[in-house]
Amino acid sequence: MSDAITVREQLGAAVHRNSALSKTGLLERIFSKAFNGLVYPQIWEDxxxxxxxxxxxxxxxxxxxxxxxxxxxxxxxxxxxxxxxxxxxxxxxxxxxxxxxxxxxxxxxxxxxxxxxxxxxxxxxxxxxxxxxxxxxxxxxxxxxxxxGIGGRRIEMFEDGFYRHGMLGRFIGSAHLLAGLFGVDLKSFLACRTPEEQATWFEANLAPVFEKRLVRWIAGNKASLIGLGIPPQQYDALAGAADGDMLAVLRERTRALFCDFPLSENWFAWQAVARGYGENGPVPPxxxxxxxxxxxxxxxxxxxxxxxxxxxxxxxxxxxxxxxxxxxxxxxxxxxxxxxxxxxxxxxxxxxxxxxxxxxxxxxxxxxxxxxxxxxxxxxxxxxxxxxxxxxxxxxxxxxxxxxxxx
CATH class of the missing domain: 3.40.50.150 (Vaccinia Virus protein VP39)
Structure with missing residues (x-):
């Protein structure tokens, strides 16, 4: 048995809980297949x-x-x-x-x-x-x-913005497009100089986005969060933090990312907004x-x-x-x-x-x-x-x- 087959089987064992013919089972298999490629260009734990x-x-x-x-x-x-x-x-x-x-x-x-x-x-x-x-x-x-694909060698991702790639990079890119659809330029957040300005910016710009019907539909769709590296079973655990209200969970955790730490110290906020590390901004150790x-x-x-x-x-x-x-x-x-x-x-x-x-x-x-x-x-x-x-x-x-x- 080849190593590749072994790894595929291990991925399946880690994620597959339901029949492939069920909706949840299909999402599980989409998620495990995605893990054969690049998911996280950078880790999302501190x-x-x-x-x-x-x-x-x-x-x-x-x-x-x-x-x-x-x-x-x-x-x-x-x-x-x-x-x-x-x-x-x-x-x-x-x-x-x-x-x-x-x-x-x-x-x-x-x-x-x-x-x-x-x-x-x-x-x-x-x-x-x-x-x-x-x-x-x-x-x-x-x-x-x-x-x-037609984009050259994979190593060339480090010449055109590596952190825009992978499943997480594409998810963040989609979030920028969604925010832009409602008139929000996420990069304008980088102008904030104090935590108070960050909180004011969030309430004026991002908080209203969570009230939009399209965003509510996306939050209620398990497939939409696969791009964050969240399989269906983890989606349920995430929603359970607010009695099943996924929108409330996403709003609060987005607020924490944007508001609970000074932008000058939080490289995760830089990744979410600038889709990379700032020239003189915070970076991991x-x-x-x-x-x-x-x-x-x-x-x-x-x-x-x-x-x-x-x-x-x-x-x-x-x-x-x-x-x-x-x-x-x-x-x-x-x-x-x-x-x-x-x-x-x-x-x-x-x-x-x-x-x-x-x-x-x-x-x-x-x-x-x-x-x-x-x-x-x-x-x-x-x-x-x-x-x-x-x-x-x-x-x-x-x-x-x-x-x-x-x-």
Missing amino acids: PEVDMAALEIEPHHRLVCIASGGCNMMSYLTAGPDSVTAVDLSPAHVALNRMKLAAARHLPDHESFFAMFGRANVRGNADLFDRLVAPHCDAATLSYWNGRR YLREENFDALKENAVRATVHNRSLTDLLGELPAGSRHGYVLLDAQDWMTDRQLNELWSQITRTAAPGARVIFRTAGIGTILPGHVDRAILDRWTYHAERSRAWTRADRSAIYGGFHLYTLDG
Whole structure:
């Protein structure tokens, strides 16, 4: 059986809950098929919150779900012993491996930032060909040298605005078109200089859009949020945060993204509005000039695998890992999948190990779903989790959660 077939089967196992002939089952299959391509050009979780919760030390060995890689790359700036990243999307794996090779072999922060910060610079493809490609594995090379329809090689996305690509990039582009349909120029938000101006701008410009009939229809359609990387089962959890009123959830979380953090500190708001990082705006830790030397030195400590987290953990020694980053993947899982995952997490966790994850809904999803004999070995930090939920600048999730292994 080929690796590609195995990954497709794992994607199906992760997402498919209903018959392919049902409406929900069809949406599940559309979602899993999309994950064979690029979904997240950048991750939509705040790595600074992750790093604070993980309390990374030099001897720590971390395991994470890769997604767009901003998390893995940022953790490396803190100098852990190792980071092992996994993802079921071959595109995400290729992106993460390229980022690692670029960190090691590009000569300076300026060239690294041109590639992944500005991500729209003519000459980035040549930079890849000369300095990064010789250090990439065959699968990564094949992906970035592959064609994107009539638009040239995939690597050329870094010359015409990488963050406009992928499922998330296209979703944000659609949001700009929708706002423009109602006379709102989202980029005008960048003129705000204080949180008070941000709140005033939101109430005057975006809040009325959520009252439009078309927007109400879109919010009530599960297919419309696949572009955000939200499968049908997670849609239900997201809507459940407001008693089934998806429009209310989207309005509040959009308000939080635009208003709860100063624009000068929130690179997620920049991504949503400018569709990229600002020239002098905020960026995640791995893109900061002061962190580049540490990133270059530590990039060799990370590995990226195209497989499921549970399978990978099954091959690791007992008691060998200190931190686990699950993103929001558990929202998709059945009880059986959750128990298999947490059995392996508990087996491989060192005393005091930390697990962090996010949920579309507000509360932790584990009680009542993970076997009590497993969960009783872990302590849930409710107050600290609520504080980090409030601190997460991405603002899209209902909850951030921290568990630590007792003993």
